[in-house]
Amino acid sequence: MMLIAAGWISILLLVGGLALDSALTGLVTRNFDEQLSYMLLGMIGSAEIAPDGEVYFNRPLGDQRFLEPNSGLYWQIRAKGHEDFSSRSLWDLSIDVPADHYDAKPHVYNSNQFPNEPLRIMERAVILPGSDTQWMFTVAASREELDDQIKTFRSILIYSFLVLGVGLLLMAGMQTWYGLFPLRHVRRAIQKLRTTGVSRVSDPLPLEVAPLVEELNALLAHTENQAEEARTHAGNLAHALKTPLTVVTNAATAKEPDLDKTVIREVGNMRRHVDHHLARARAVGRRSAGMARAEVWPSLEAVFRAVERLYDTTRFDLDGDHGATVAVEKQDLEELLGNLIENAAKYGGGSVFVTVNPASAGKAPANMCEIWIEDDGMGIPEEERPRIFDRGARLDTGKPGTGLGLAIVRDVVEIYGGTIALAESEDMGGLLVKLRLPRAAV
Numbered sequence: 318m319m320l321i322a323a324g325w326i327s328i329l330l331l332v333g334g335l336a337l338d339s340a341l342t343g344l345v346t347r348n349f350d351e352q353l354s355y356m357l358l359g360m361i362g363s364a365e366i367a368p369d370g371e372v373y374f375n376r377p378l379g380d381q382r383f384l385e386p387n388s389g390l391y392w393q394i395r396a397k398g399h400e401d402f403s404s405r406s407l408w409d410l411s412i413d414v415p416a417d418h419y420d421a422k423p424h425v426y427n428s429n430q431f432p433n434e435p436l437r438i439m440e441r442a443v444i445l446p447g448s449d450t451q452w453m454f455t456v457a458a459s460r461e462e463l464d465d466q467i468k469t470f471r472s473i474l475i476y477s478f479l480v481l482g483v484g485l486l487l488m489a490g491m492q493t494w495y496g497l498f499p500l501r502h503v504r505r506a507i508q509k510l511r512t513t514g515v516s517r518v519s520d521p522l523p524l525e526v527a528p529l530v531e532e533l534n535a536l537l538a539h540t541e542n543q544a545e546e547a548r549t550h551a552g553n554l555a556h557a558l559k560t561p562l563t564v565v566t567n568a569a570t571a572k573e574p575d576l577d578k579t580v581i582r583e584v585g586n587m588r589r590h591v592d593h594h595l596a597r598a599r600a601v602g603r604r605s606a607g608m609a610r611a612e613v614w615p616s617l618e619a620v621f622r623a624v625e626r627l628y629d630t631t632r633f634d635l636d637g638d639h640g641a642t643v644a645v646e647k648q649d650l651e652e653l654l655g656n657l658i659e660n661a662a663k664y665g666g667g668s669v670f671v672t673v674n675p676a677s678a679g680k681a682p683a684n685m686c687e688i689w690i691e692d693d694g695m696g697i698p699e700e701e702r703p704r705i706f707d708r709g710a711r712l713d714t715g716k717p718g719t720g721l722g723l724a725i726v727r728d729v730v731e732i733y734g735g736t737i738a739l740a741e742s743e744d745m746g747g748l749l750v751k752l753r754l755p756r757a758a759v
Contacts, residue, residue: 322489326482334478341470349463350425353439356380356456357423360392361441366448372402382406389434389459396452414440414455427460435460499523503530516541561587609733610757611647613673613686614639620654628662637673641686643754645733650754656726657690657750665692665747681753685735690750691742702739730754 356378363374372394382388386408393403393412401411413430425439440455503526506518516537518530561583568579614635621633643650661669672689674681681687697705706727730737735754742749 318493319486319490322493323486326485326489330478330482330485334474338471338474341474342467345463345466345470349437349458350439353425353437353456353458354423356390356392357439357441357454360394360454360456361443364394364443364445364452364454366445370448370450371399372396372445372448372452378404389461391457393455393457394452395455396450399450412436412438412455412457414438414453418442419451420453428457435464437463496525499526502526503533506530507533510537558587558591609644609646609649611643611645611650613641613643613650613688616647616651617654617671617673620651620658623655624658624662627659630667631662631665632668633658633662634668634670635673636671637675638686639673641673642757643686644757645735645754649729649733653726653729653752654688654690656723657752660723661690661692661694661748661750665694668693668745670745678751684756685753686756688752688754690752691745692747693742693745694747696741696746696748697739699741705739706737 359378360374363376363378364372365375367373378392380390382390383392383404383406385406388406391404391407391410391412393401393407393414395401395414403411410431413428419442420440421442423439423441425437428436428438430436436457437460438455438457440453443452443454444450445452499522502520502522503518506520506522509515509520510518517534522530565580565583568576573579617635621635625631625633645653658669658671670689670691672691674687675689678687678689706723727737730752733754735752737753738751740749740751741747
């Protein structure tokens with residue numbers, strides 16, 4: 318910040334100083350040239366042609382410096398074929414001005430033809446009444462006074478801008494120091510978190526860093542939630558594996574004759590529990606990455622192709638929004654849809670209808686994508702719907718399964734910030750599953 322401030326201050330002061338120097342130099346030079354112009358006009362107004370054809374002044378010029386040798390102010394009138402008519406201040410010198418060119422207007426320029434005395438010269442060609450000769454009127458002044466004025470204001474300008482630049486840099490430094498000072502409070506608050514074991518930044522902090530502190534506290538809460546979820550998952554997995562392990566241990570201790578079948582059965586149960594918790598852990602990790610994104614329609618088509626092979630007598634229909642995109646990993650989305658559509662095919666009466674963002678969905682939140690999965694089966698009684706998502710819950714024990722599918726669906730949906738609800742299908746008479754998932758950012 319200080320380097321950027323120093324760079325901009327230097328550039329702006331340099332540009333401003335050059336512009337101001339150019340303006341002041343031009344103003345002083347124009348004033349100097351105006352004085353020469355007045356003297357030149359006075360010369361032309363006083364000049365006449367004598368009977369011998371030479372030029373003379375009908376009245377003396379007002380500035381006494383023209384009468385003092387080497388005074389720094391000179392005039393001269395020159396014409397081809399005539400002697401130079403010049404001021405006494407020139408003494409034995411002459412201004413080298415060619416008389417063979419014509420300047421209808423005053424022409425001003427700098428000259429170094431006098432040793433140790435730079436000049437500012439203004440000249441003009443004039444044809445006087447009573448003469449056909451072209452006379453070159455010239456007035457010259459030493460540039461020493463002009464250069465001294467320019468040098469004086471340039472010195473003032475440089476010192477003023479130096480003081481201004483240093484002052485601005487000091488102000489920028491103080492502003493940077495004062496502006497970043499609240500971050501020192503945040504550093505001390507974070508140090509307190511590390512050394513005292515508190516879980517939140519609760520100290521009163523400046524308003525400027527309040528959003529940063531809020532985000533920090535949110536990050537701490539998120540980390541705690543993840544840690545708590547990990548502990549809960551580990552506990553649930555340990556509890557789920559404890560029963561099958563006990564059954565296997567007891568069967569092995571008792572040397573039961575069907576030990577192999579018992580081991581295979583309980584290992585299968587343990588594998589399903591492990592798959593369940595791995596699915597939850599995978600969803601938590603992908604959600605934390607914040608980059609989840611999947612198109613709904615291609616995932617539904619892929620699930621339909623897979624389920625149709627298992628239930629070739631079931632009719633599957635798909636309708637709705639082809640461009641819907643949700644903030645869910647593609648693999649997790651297909652697992653969710655696969656569980657729900659397979660259940661609809663397994664327990665339905667032969668027809669499954671899936672709609673993406675149906676028009677009859679009501680006032681769904683704008684940031685949510687709604688997917689309806691309907692079947693023509695027997696449905697689920699309203700009083701039984703709340704417990705169907707519990708682990709191991711099965712209403713139809715005549716069909717193969719463990720009851721973990723819908724529990725996994727509910728857990729993964731909630732991890733991604735969505736919801737799932739059960740209702741009765743008005744069109745097909747069976748079960749209606751309303752799945753809401755957050756839309757992906759555009």
